[in-house]
Amino acid sequence: MGNKKMIGAIEAGGTKIVCAVGSTWEEIRDVERFVVPTTSADETMKEVLEWFSAQNRQTPISAIGVASFGPIDFATQSIAHSTPKIAWRGVSWRKAIDEVLPGIAFGYDTDTNAAGVAEWRWGATQGKKVSVYITIGTGIGGGLIIDGEPVHGLLHPEFGHMIVPRRLDDGFAGTCPNHGGCLEGLACGVAVKQRWHRTGGPQFPADHPAWDLESDYLAAAMVNIIMITSAEKIVLGGGVMAVEGLLEKVQKKTHTLLANYIDRPELTEAGLTDYLVAPGLGNASGAVGAFALGLDALTQ
Numbered sequence: 063m064g065n066k067k068m069i070g071a072i073e074a075g076g077t078k079i080v081c082a083v084g085s086t087w088e089e090i091r092d093v094e095r096f097v098v099p100t101t102s103a104d105e106t107m108k109e110v111l112e113w114f115s116a117q118n119r120q121t122p123i124s125a126i127g128v129a130s131f132g133p134i135d136f137a138t139q140s141i142a143h144s145t146p147k148i149a150w151r152g153v154s155w156r157k158a159i160d161e162v163l164p165g166i167a168f169g170y171d172t173d174t175n176a177a178g179v180a181e182w183r184w185g186a187t188q189g190k191k192v193s194v195y196i197t198i199g200t201g202i203g204g205g206l207i208i209d210g211e212p213v214h215g216l217l218h219p220e221f222g223h224m225i226v227p228r229r230l231d232d233g234f235a236g237t238c239p240n241h242g243g244c245l246e247g248l249a250c251g252v253a254v255k256q257r258w259h260r261t262g263g264p265q266f267p268a269d270h271p272a273w274d275l276e277s278d279y280l281a282a283a284m285v286n287i288i289m290i291t292s293a294e295k296i297v298l299g300g301g302v303m304a305v306e307g308l309l310e311k312v313q314k315k316t317h318t319l320l321a322n323y324i325d326r327p328e329l330t331e332a333g334l335t336d337y338l339v340a341p342g343l344g345n346a347s348g349a350v351g352a353f354a355l356g357l358d359a360l361t362q
Contacts, residue, residue, distance in 0.1 A: 067360065070114055070126035071352035073173060074155070076100055076147065076200040079110055082349050083117045087184050090353040091346040103153045111162045118163060125167035127355030128155045129176030129348050132203065133217055139170050142217070146239050167362075169355030173197070174221075175212035176351025177341070178205030181297050183354060185342030190294040194287055195347070196221055198280065199300035202246040206291055222246035226282040229275060232257075249279040251302045268306040277308060281315035284338060288320070288329070295328075299341040313338050 066085035073080040081096040098109045117123060131150075133142040140154040141147075156168050171179075178187075178195030187193035187207070196204040204221030206213040213219060223244045234257040236247030247253060254272050255261070266272050280298075287296060303309060313334040320329055328337040341347045 067124040068117075068121050069353055069356040069360075070117070070123050071349045071356060072110065072126060072128045072130075072155070073176075073348035073352050074100070074128060074130040075173060075348070076131045079106055080349050081110055081113055082353070083114075083121075083123060084353065087180070087350050087353055090350050091343060095349060103150050107153075107155075107158045111158060114159075115162055123163065123166065125169065125356040125359045126159055126163070127169035127176070127352040127357070127359065128159075129171060129173040129352040129355060130155065131201065132172045133220065134170070134172055136170075136214060136217070139168075144240075167356065167359040169352075169357075169359035171212060171351075171355055172203060172205065172218055173348050173351070174203040175205035175207075175218060176355055177299065177347035178207040178297070178351070179210065179212060179354050180347050180351035181342055182207050182210050184350065185347065186297050186339050187295045187342075192291060192293050194221075194291055194293045194296045195341075196283075196287070196296065196298050197300035197348075198249065198298065198302040199251050201252075202250045202300075204287075206293075221283070221287065222250070224283060224286055226279050226286070229278055232275060245279060245283050249276055249283075249302075251300075254302065265301075265305055268308075273305055273308050273311065276302070277311035277315055280308075280312045281319055284312060284316040285319045288316075288324070296338050297341050297347075298338060299345075299347055303340065309338065309340060310335075 068085055071082045071090050079098045082090050082093050084090040084093055096113050133144050135142045139156045141150050143151045174197050181187045193207045202222030206219050226245050236243035237253045238244050238247030258272055317331045317334050327333045343350050
């Protein structure tokens, strides 16, 4: 790898932590990653940092980027106290990393912001001034990317907690501890399984009625996002979106709900197939995004 600087990438999700080291985004995309289940903060971080310490002894690491589940507090560079993951409230990745690899350059943002940046630089939204990355998995989150930079305001956008119209035949209370039936509460992977009384195992088959309901909620969310952000392209990632035919259902229902209000070729029924898209980086968007955070930290 010559004189290329090695960068560590940590994609800290609600179910698992994905770790990788590389000198280019392609290496991060293609390398065999180290995966740790997300349990308690102490236990999980200990295992992650032991792995990075071993990597650093082999080849020195110049920076680490952490793409974390949220909400996160940018002022303290820690996980916000409002996170539903009670055991992780106030946890600082920066502090933990500094204790093991002192002085290393450090980048930090939400997992969805990081994935959105990765898709803008190297994936499906290259060349777009305004783009959105949404992940539908254990939770639902999103990043609004403008000119390659994620939007930060009071905190960061929380697309998963928008309110969507509840379908009249859906009596499920929702899984969100704050809002009940927000988008995440009604349509995240946990909500799908709880609503249909599934405790584990593989995802429901493509013809299960869960996906008709799921696509209703996701299409409503897409219309909200389009109307508010005027995004030029929206990427839909996460484990739930891997269900065969779900993306196509969302595209079709989004077109119906838009009702031709915005007269743009991208939002025609045919155009939406190239507007609401799967990640160009596949399941590596988050890890590559963490790499981008680390890369940027070297130049700041």
